[in-house]
Amino acid sequence: MTIRPFRLSVLTLSLFIxxxxxxxxxxxxxxxxxxxxxxxxxxxxxxxxxxxDLYDDPxxxxxxxxxxxxxxxxxxxxxxxxxxxAIAILIAVPLSVGAAxxxxxxxxxxxxxxxxxxxxxxxxxxxxVFGLWGIAVLVPFIGHYLSPTGNGYGLLAASIVxxxxxxPIIASTLLDSLMQVPKENRESAFAxxxxxxxxxxxxxxxxxxxxxxxxxxxxxGRALGETMAVLMVSGGGINILPTSLFSPISTIASFVVSQxxxxxxxxxxxxxxxxxxxxxxLFLITLAVNxxxxxxxxxxxxxxxxx
Amino acid sequence: xxxxxxxPVRRSAQEVRRVIVSNIGWVAxxxxxxxxxxxxxxxxxxxxxxxxxxxSLKLFTTSTRGTGGGLLNAIxxxxxxxxxAMAIAVPIGVGAGIHLSEYGSNKLGSTxxxxxxxxxxxxxxxxxxxxYIVFIIGFGWGFSLAAAAITIAILIxxxxxxxxxxxxxxxxxxxxxxxxxxxxxxxxxxxxxxxxGAASGVVxxxxxxxxxxxxxxxxxxxxxxxxxxxxxxxxTHSPVGYLTYVIWTFIDQPDAQSHALAFAAALLVxxxxxxxxxxxxxxxxxxxxx
Numbered sequence: 001m002t003i004r005p006f007r008l009s010v011l012t013l014s015l016f017i018x019x020x021x022x023x024x025x026x027x028x029x030x031x032x033x034x035x036x037x038x039x040x041x042x043x044x045x046x047x048x049x050x051x052x053d054l055y056d057d058p059x060x061x062x063x064x065x066x067x068x069x070x071x072x073x074x075x076x077x078x079x080x081x082x083x084x085x086a087i088a089i090l091i092a093v094p095l096s097v098g099a100a101x102x103x104x105x106x107x108x109x110x111x112x113x114x115x116x117x118x119x120x121x122x123x124x125x126x127x128x129v130f131g132l133w134g135i136a137v138l139v140p141f142i143g144h145y146l147s148p149t150g151n152g153y154g155l156l157a158a159s160i161v162x163x164x165x166x167x168p169i170i171a172s173t174l175l176d177s178l179m180q181v182p183k184e185n186r187e188s189a190f191a192x193x194x195x196x197x198x199x200x201x202x203x204x205x206x207x208x209x210x211x212x213x214x215x216x217x218x219x220x221g222r223a224l225g226e227t228m229a230v231l232m233v234s235g236g237g238i239n240i241l242p243t244s245l246f247s248p249i250s251t252i253a254s255f256v257v258s259q260x261x262x263x264x265x266x267x268x269x270x271x272x273x274x275x276x277x278x279x280x281x282l283f284l285i286t287l288a289v290n291x292x293x294x295x296x297x298x299x300x301x302x303x304x305x306x307x
Numbered sequence: 308x309x310x311x312x313x314x315p316v317r318r319s320a321q322e323v324r325r326v327i328v329s330n331i332g333w334v335a336x337x338x339x340x341x342x343x344x345x346x347x348x349x350x351x352x353x354x355x356x357x358x359x360x361x362x363s364l365k366l367f368t369t370s371t372r373g374t375g376g377g378l379l380n381a382i383x384x385x386x387x388x389x390x391x392a393m394a395i396a397v398p399i400g401v402g403a404g405i406h407l408s409e410y411g412s413n414k415l416g417s418t419x420x421x422x423x424x425x426x427x428x429x430x431x432x433x434x435x436x437x438x439y440i441v442f443i444i445g446f447g448w449g450f451s452l453a454a455a456a457i458t459i460a461i462l463i464x465x466x467x468x469x470x471x472x473x474x475x476x477x478x479x480x481x482x483x484x485x486x487x488x489x490x491x492x493x494x495x496x497x498x499x500x501x502x503x504g505a506a507s508g509v510v511x512x513x514x515x516x517x518x519x520x521x522x523x524x525x526x527x528x529x530x531x532x533x534x535x536x537x538x539x540x541x542x543t544h545s546p547v548g549y550l551t552y553v554i555w556t557f558i559d560q561p562d563a564q565s566h567a568l569a570f571a572a573a574l575l576v577x578x579x580x581x582x583x584x585x586x587x588x589x590x591x592x593x594x595x596x597x
Contacts, residue, residue, distance in 0.1 A: 006494045007410055013402030014411070017468060018422045020461045024429070024437045031440045098339025106333060115344070117588055122347045124584045126522030128551045129573050133350045135558050136357075164346050171343065197329035225430025227525040228555060253432045257528055272440065279436040283429060290428035 025283070032277035035270065038064045039072050043277060046073020048239055049255075051262055051271050058268045065268050072274040074281065076241055080249035081285075083242060084155060084230065085223040088162035093216060095163070096171035103171075104178040105200050116175060123168040131232030134161045139233055147246045153235035156245040161229045166219035173215030177208040214297035221289040225282065227253040252282045351577065358574025361567035371535050371548065374557055374565035378572055380537045384548040385576075387538055388531060389520045391456035392463065397513055400464045404471025404509075405497055411472070423465040434461055435526030443530065450532025450546035458526045463516040470515065474508020475501055511587050518583040522576055524551035550576050 036043075038061065052070030059068045103116055134157055142160075143152030181204045189203035190196075205212075235248025236258055242249050250258065256278055263271045318326075369377035403423075407416055435458055442454035478501050486496040502509065532546030533556075539545055550572040557569035 004493065006492075006497070007406075010402045010406035011410070013399050014406035014419050014468065016399050017403055017419055017426060017465060020464070021422050021426045021429075023441075024426075024434065024461075027437055027441050027445075028433075095339045095343055098336040099343040102333075102336040102340040106336065115340070117585070118344050118347060120588070121581065121584060122343070124518060124522075124580055125347070125350060126524070126551065126576055126580060128522070128524040128554045129350065129354065129577060132554050132558055132569060132573050133346075133353060136353055137349065167343050195325055195329040197332040198325065201332065221428055225428075225432070227430065227432045228551075232555065232558070253430055253525070256432050256436055257525060260529060269444075272444070276436065276440055279433045283433045286428055286430055286433075287425060290425065294424070 025280075028276050028280045028283065032273050032280055034064050035072065035273035035277045038062055038066060038270070039274065039277065042071075042073060043274075044073075044078060044281070045075055046071065047075045047241060048073045049076070050239075051266060054265055054267065064270070066270045067266060067268055070270060072271075072277075074252065074255070074278055076237070076239060077250050077252045077255045077278070078281075079241055080155075080234070080237070081224055081251040081253070084158045084162055084234070084249060084251055085220055087155070087159035087245075088166060088223050089216060089220060091159065091163035092167045092170060092219065096167045096169075097174060097212070099167070100171045100174035100178060101200055101205075103175050105196065116172070119168050119171050119175075121168075122164065123172075125165075127165070127226060127228040128232070130161050130165055130229040134229060134233035142246075149246060151235070151246065153233055153248060154237075154246045155234070155242050155249045158230045158234040158249060158251070159245075161233055162223045162226055165226060165229065166223050169219040169222060170212070170215045173218070174208060174212050177211040178204060181207050210296060214293055217289060217293035217296055221286050221293060224251075224289060225253055225286045226251075227257055230254045231257050252278060252285075256282070351581075354570060354573045354577055357567065357570035358572075358577075361571040362574075366571055370537060371553070371568070373535075374560045374562065374568070376535075376568075378550065378553065378568060378575070380535060380548040381550045381553050381572060382575065383537050384531070384534070385521060385550045387452060388455045388459060388527070388547060388549055389517060391452060392459035392520050393513070393517060395456060395460035396464045396467055396516065399460070400467025400512070400516070401471050401509060403464070403468035404475060404512075405502075407468060407472040408475035409497065409501075420469075423468055426461070427465045427469075430525075431462055431523060432525040432529075434458055435529040438526065439529035448543040450530065451541070451543040452531070452538065452545070452547050453542040455527050455531035455547060455549075458530045459520045459523060462523065462526060463519055466516050466519065467512050470512030471505075471509050474505035474512065477508060478504040507590070511591060514583045514587055518580045521579045522551065524555055527552065528555075 048071050050069060050071045052067030054067050056068045058065050060066075099119065103112060103119070107115055138160060139152035139157050141152065142157055143150050146152075146156070147154070185203055185207065186199055189199040194202065230251050231254035234250060234254055236250055236254070237248030238250055238255075240247075256275055259271070259275055263275055266272065366377045367382065368379060370380035371378065403419070407420060410416070411419065438454050438458040442448045442457065443450060448454050482500055482504060483496055486500045491499070527549055531549055531552075533552050534546045534548045536548075538547055553572040554569050554576070557565040557572075560566070
């Protein structure tokens with residue numbers, strides 16, 4: 001086998017991608033090692049995140065130097081993440097299914113590119129601009145008309161902003177596959193006397209169900225990791241489980257950002273290690289969700305494809 | 308309903324119900340589309356209205372002071388972070404794309420493709436935190452341009468690689484064969500035949516990556532820090548300001564002046580991001596029809 005310098009150099013460049021990913025995982029694991037040891041399983045079941053007394057002398061627990069009274073539990077943030085993403089999906093799915101059906105079937109072909117461009121553009125608006133709009137428009141609206149306490153920041157605001165951000169993912173996926181439904185299927189349904197809407201809802205939608213589910217899971221992966229917009233409108237609730245749509249929450253991702261200053265103040269560096277464990281948990285959750293989306297999209301979980 | 312006038316067929320109650328349900332369905336779908344698009348229009352409107360009223364020459368000539376002043380340092384910071392990130396990411400991303408397209412139809416290629424998708428799906432805050440523990444704490448660089456640029460580069464390399472791969476795949480195989488038949492070497496075929504043929508696709512990828520890096524916030528908070536001054540030329544040990552930081556923090560200040568700066572920064576970011584994305588889509592659509 002001859003050595004081809006050109007192939008070797010582009011191979012080296014492409015190996016940067018797995019190298020970067022491995023480095024991210026490796027350093028997060030290494031750095032959070034002591035924290036994983038110190039926290040144990042309490043990390044994901046405990047609702048109390050307490051940095052401890054940063055000015056008191058650190059104490060040694062389980063052979064690890066930590067600020068006295070420190071306790072790291074992220075159960076509240078896991079619940080905040082799951083709740084906001086779940087509500088966002090509940091809002092986004094009907095909206096994006098309706099929008100995609102309307103775009104695919106009801107809009108004249110000449111206008112369709114313009115409207116679908118608008119839907120795609122929602123996906124490129126930076127997260128922080130969604131947050132800005134949330135603070136300027138959405139939060140005052142919720143505070144004025146919906147929230148019993150008059151405070152608009154909280155679970156509902158975070159969920160609505162997340163829903164807006166993931167709608168284009170689901171809508172574009174669904175639109176693409178609706179446009180690919182064979183003509184014959186539509187025409188057969190029409191020939192059976194179905195109304196146009198029945199053709200869409202009873203003949204076309206069942207054909208694109210798998211793609212729709214794949215798109216929804218992909219959107220879920222995006223919602224779980226979304227940081228800035230959620231941080232800006234969620235109210236930043238810590239150490240208390242949400243009790244209503246208007247409770248302040250934090251998600252795992254937004255919590256990591258909000259803790260920058262306090263982490264730097266910790267002389268034992270333990271909170272930085274615990275935050276590294278938080279980031280690792282977030283990585284694993286999104287990895288699992290995105291892998292599920294890939295499996296669904298590739299048809300591996302579609303039973304009907306196997307026969 | 309002119310059809311019913313011409314042939315007066317009586318509709319059964321069930322038929323009428325089906326027609327009514329269908330019409331309700333269409334109305335609901337139309338409302339859904341409106342509800343999806345309306346927030347985008349409102350976002351653009353609110354940002355443009357508030358941002359434009361804050362525009363002045365001072366905005367581009369002075370730096371932030373506390374929560375006032377101009378945006379010179381933030382504009383410059385976003386510019387150098389983006390340029391540095393692109394300088395790192397474009398060679399790696401395009402090279403990886405070449406490998407995946409030309410030599411990637413094997414097990415290694417599909418593994419890299421899969422891991423590249425995993426990296427794309429990783430929340431940007433996770434990448435930011437990784438850079439924080441490695442570059443800021445581990446290497447002791449402090450908040451700095453180098454840490455910020457490397458983080459953004461990690462974020463956009465997978466996009467560049469996949470879009471480059473897709474663009475190169477569009478070049479017909481006969482072009483490659485013609486090149487090799489003339490005795491051209493592999494690098495000559497790639498650089499003189501395939502890359503020029505796929506140039507518009509590669510440039511599209513680079514522009515989209517640029518739009519992503521201008522709009523990112525979360526990975527920069529833990530790497531770039533913030534500075535009221537324009538960049539002093541140091542790659543490490545010197546924090547850098549950037550536009551998205553202004554949006555995030557200044558909107559939480561109580562005074563109208565800082566709100567105006569936040570909206571002005573948002574308008575600048577939106578202008579870049581929307582111009583790139585609309586431009587790219589228009590050009591791509593047009594070439595598709597040709």
